[in-house]
Each structure stands twice: as structure tokens, then as C-alpha cells.
Amino acid sequence: MIEAGRHDYMLFDGDCGICSYSAEVARRMDSKGRFVIEPYQAFPEAGLEKFGISYADCSKRMYVISRRGRVHGGAFGVNYFLFQRLPWSLLVVLIYILPILLLLEIIGYALVAKNRHTLSRWFGLKACLLK
Numbered sequence: 001m002i003e004a005g006r007h008d009y010m011l012f013d014g015d016c017g018i019c020s021y022s023a024e025v026a027r028r029m030d031s032k033g034r035f036v037i038e039p040y041q042a043f044p045e046a047g048l049e050k051f052g053i054s055y056a057d058c059s060k061r062m063y064v065i066s067r068r069g070r071v072h073g074g075a076f077g078v079n080y081f082l083f084q085r086l087p088w089s090l091l092v093v094l095i096y097i098l099p100i101l102l103l104l105e106i107i108g109y110a111l112v113a114k115n116r117h118t119l120s121r122w123f124g125l126k127a128c129l130l131k
Contacts, residue, residue, distance in 0.1 A: 001047050002065060007036045009065040010081060011048075011058055014039025017125025018116045019062065029085060035064075061113050075102075075109040 002009055010026060012019040023037050030037065040048065040058035048054060051071050053063055064077035072080040079095065082088035095101045112119065 002043060002051070005067055005069075008034055008067055008080075008084075010035050010037040010062065010077070011040040011043070011065070012037070012062045013059055013116075014041050016116050017120030017123065018112065021123075021125055022062075026081060029081075034084060035081065061109070074113065075105045078109065079105075 010023070012023045014020060020039075023039075026035070027037050040055065040063070045055045048058065051065050051069065053071060053073075057063070057073070061074040062077050064072045064080045066072070066080065079092045083092045095105055
């Protein structure tokens with residue numbers, strides 16, 4: 001169950017190789033254990049709905065639910081995570097200062113998210129089991 005106030009949560013698609021690999025990288029980066037990094041499938045959908053997201057939403061992009069209960073999806077979720085650690089926070093600031101970089105990040109994230117099943121197979125990552 002997701003409890004706002006205790007941790008930040010990063011939810012990803014546990015059935016996706018790219019997503020699972022990225023989550024492992026995030027776990028290594030989160031040495032202080034600030035984030036609970038789990039597949040969205042590990043939580044009941046009713047628990048996600050109180051934050052305004054569903055399984056259908058989570059199947060399209062990763063989400064971060066902050067300790068304060070704010071929801072950040074896709075590239076914005078990645079930025080929220082990276083902003084918590086130096087030197088990555090400097091990159092996030094630069095991305096928000098230069099809107100063209102933010103636009104490119106959003107487009108890049110959308111392209112990877114849309115083609116993640118194919119990319120997972122190309123890179124020999126865990127095959128997507130559900131799709």
C-alpha cells in the first residue's frame with residue numbers, strides 16, 4: 001500500500017525489460033533509500049486510484065508519487081527522481097531553464113515508452129510477458 005508522507009514511490013511496468021533495467025539503475029542510484037521502487041503491479045489498483053492514476057496509466061509511463069502525494073509521470077517523474085541527487089540535479093535544472101531540452105526529453109521519453117517492448121527485445125532484456 002502506498003503511504004504518502006513516508007516515502008517517495010517510483011512505479012514502473014514490471015513486465016517491461018527497459019523499465020525493469022531502468023528501475024535497477026535507479027535502485028543503485030538511490031543509496032539513501034528515499035524511494036520505494038516497485039512495479040505498479042505490486043500495488044492494488046484501488047490504492048493507485050486515490051492518487052488519480054490507474055493500471056492503464058501506469059502501463060504507458062512510469063510514475064513517481066512524492067511524499068507529499070504529488071504525482072509526476074513520464075519524463076517529469078524521471079526529473080523528480082534525478083533532482084534528488086547531485087550532479088544529476090544540475091542537469092534537471094538546465095533542462096527546465098532551456099525549454100527546448102525539456103521538449104526533447106518529453107519527446108524522447110514518449111518514443112522510448114511507446115516502443116519499449118520492441119527495444120527490450122532488441123537489447124536482449126527480459127521479454128515482455130503480457131503483450
